Amino acid sequence: MKKLILISSLVSLILPAVAFAQETGNWNGWMGNLINGTAIVPQADLVKLIFTIIQYVLAFLGVVAVVVILIGGFMWMTAGGNEEKVGKAKKTLIQGLIGLVIILLAYAIAAFVIAQLKIFSS
Helix, strand or coil, rough: CHHHHHHHHHHHHHHHCCCCCCCCCCCCCCHHHHHHCCCCCCCCCCCHHHHHHHHHHHHHHHHHHHHHHHHHHHHCCCCCHHHHHHHHHHHHHHHHHHHHHHHHHHHHHHEEEEEEEHHCCC
């Protein structure tokens, strides 16, 4: 139950950022243009769209990694000197840090690849 609450909380924090609800221009007569078949549909740059999706996924994973680190710190603080609990807390902290490093490296690799794709597509 606690995991479900945590996941739903994190999802509710991330989903509003993915709404893309900004205005893109003049909307007067938009429905009429759509009915007449003359509506102008904005075209997104595919590379930019893919990189934006990658950024959102990695941002969500970064939040998860930070939450794992915070849980590990909380476990260590509440261990009360119990060596078994301290060991489990250290393991959780190390796993969270490794995850965070992997996420940062994945972002760096994705940014490099996207930059190379933009150079070749120009």
